Amino acid sequence: MKRAVIGWDIGGAHVKAVMLDAQGDIVCVLQQACALWKGLPLLEEAIKHVLHRWQITPEDCDHAVTMTGELVDLFDNRWQGVRAIAETVQAYLPQAAFYWASATDGAGFTAKVIGHEPQIASMNWHASAQCLATSVAALPALVIDIGSTTSDITLCDQQQVFASGWSDAERMASQGLLYTGVVRTPLMALGPLIAWTAPGQTQPVLRHIAAEYFATTADVYRLLGELPVSYDLAETADGQGRSMVDSMRRLARMVGHDVEDKADDVWQSLALAFKAAQLDSLQKAVQSIIVQAPKPPVTLIGLGAGSFLVAALAQRLALAYQPATAFMPAGDLQLKQDAEVCFPAYAVARLWQAWH
Secondary structure (H helix, E strand, C coil), X not given: CCCCEEEEEECCCEEEEEEECCCCCEEEEEEEECCHHHCHHHHHHHHHHHHHHHCCCHHHCEEEEEECHHHCCCCCCHHHHHHHHHHHHHHHCCCCEEEEEECCCEEEEECCCCCCHHHHECCHHHHHHHHHHCCCCCCCEEEEEECCCCEEEEEEECCEEECCXXXXXXXXXXXXXXXXXXXXXXXXXXXXXXXXCCCCCCCCEEEECCCCCCCEHHHHHHHCCCCCHHHCCXXXXXXXXXXXXXXXXXXHHCCCCCHHHCCHHHHHHHHHHHHHHHHHXXXXXXXXXXXXXXXXXXXXXXXXXXXXXXXXXXHHHCCEEEEHHHHCCCCCHHHHHHHHHCHHHHHHHHHHHHHC
């Protein structure tokens, strides 16, 4: 008999958990903010919150874990971070197993972290791709996870994962990993110029933007109605609210204005300009991966809080698009959509059941 399992994805800004029952159906999904750079007690509280919210004990199910939180500047280096996170997790989830992957030995789970730090660190992208590689009918495909902070672009073909690198450094160099997301990315990272077509203009005008932490991509997608409240968990750039007016005020500062200077539709148009800039950078990365692929992908598979951008990329590139929800067992649609945003947590839970 298979047991229920919780998949955990422990990031630097969020903890995500997905529970599957013994049949592999999604039972519960939870994402919560966890500013790990502020200290490990926040991770402890996050784990306890999940268990309390779902009214379970650690012994009630298995626990499969992946992580990227080792990158936060709380730690001197990534290996120290992997060990510290694992020790914290195992203090509350003694039976936890950690997902690992490598170029030479494939992938699996281990309860022993010491000596396996390079294979465990930041492998959530691989878990997602590995999970989908065995499910996708139209291959080859690019699995694109656009989250709150980063975007992962991974080629799958013939039920295999074709990694663009095995460390963050390698994947950043090959554009398989981009530090751009739909919540936490400072808008100045999309500059230094923005092509902005304001209301009443027929052509975009290049505008310099402030190299200052005035606003984030959450402000953009909040204004455009594309960021659900349940995924909008990060602190705002100025520590103020998440209303439309607050978001427009922060956006206006990026081009040297006060929100009162212009009508609301002006700031909507500026939000669209920042979205286009982010799509441009993502498209260049996707095209770079496509050029390197042995066979060009025919499908883009979208996951993460920014999966709506993957759909837009597919349209730009004239490729088919499928959401990751299409490959999840039938069940409650909202649970599947929530699990798509937390897909690495779903993936490690799914792989754990498949391999045990």
